Amino acid sequence: MTQEIQVVVGAAIVRDGALLAAQRADPPQLRGRWELPGGKVDPGEADIDALIRECREELGVLVKPRQRVGGDVAFPRRGQGRPSILRVWIADLLEGEPAPLEHLSLRWLRPEELTEVDWLPADVPFIDDIRPHLLG
Numbered sequence: 835m836t837q838e839i840q841v842v843v844g845a846a847i848v849r850d851g852a853l854l855a856a857q858r859a860d861p862p863q864l865r866g867r868w869e870l871p872g873g874k875v876d877p878g879e880a881d882i883d884a885l886i887r888e889c890r891e892e893l894g895v896l897v898k899p900r901q902r903v904g905g906d907v908a909f910p911r912r913g914q915g916r917p918s919i920l921r922v923w924i925a926d927l928l929e930g931e932p933a934p935l936e937h938l939s940l941r942w943l944r945p946e947e948l949t950e951v952d953w954l955p956a957d958v959p960f961i962d963d964i965r966p967h968l969l970g
């Protein structure tokens with residue numbers, strides 16, 4: 835039996851030197867923890883298209899992915915036999931003001947605030963890759 839990797843994409847939305855962080859509402863074991871907004875790439879969907887779709891669904895905004903940062907970060911998903919990997923893009927906000935349509939709350943983090951929130955483990959390695967993009 836083949837085990838396809840599930841790709842999950844995350845958006846590092848940067849505006850005025852700050853990064854948008856989103857607080858998960860579910861599943862229960864992840865509730866309250868923080869992530870880069872995004873989600874699973876659908877079968878046959880391009881990563882970038884999934885990123886744009888997820889930002890529309892979760893935040894109600896149009897983003898433009900600008901540059902990929904970091905690598906493929908593997909993480910376990912409860913109840914999922916197959917491995918998952920997280921990929922992240924720096925993204926510009928083109929239209930709309932982000933709203934927590936599926937999250938508990940949103941925060942814009944300035945460089946010195948990046949480690950103030952309880953990031954999901956998969957997202958942690960990307961923070962150092964994102965930091966230079968906040969400094970201009």
Ligand code: 9L3
Nearest residue numbers: 842844869870871872873874911956
């Ligand atoms: N996940 C981790 N970091 C992220 C994102 C967007 C997602 N930045 C994990 C949480 C879930 C899985 O990936 O276990 C699928 O995410 P979603 O489709 O529930 O957002």
Ligand code: MG
Nearest residue numbers: 871872873892
């Ligand atoms: Mg999601």
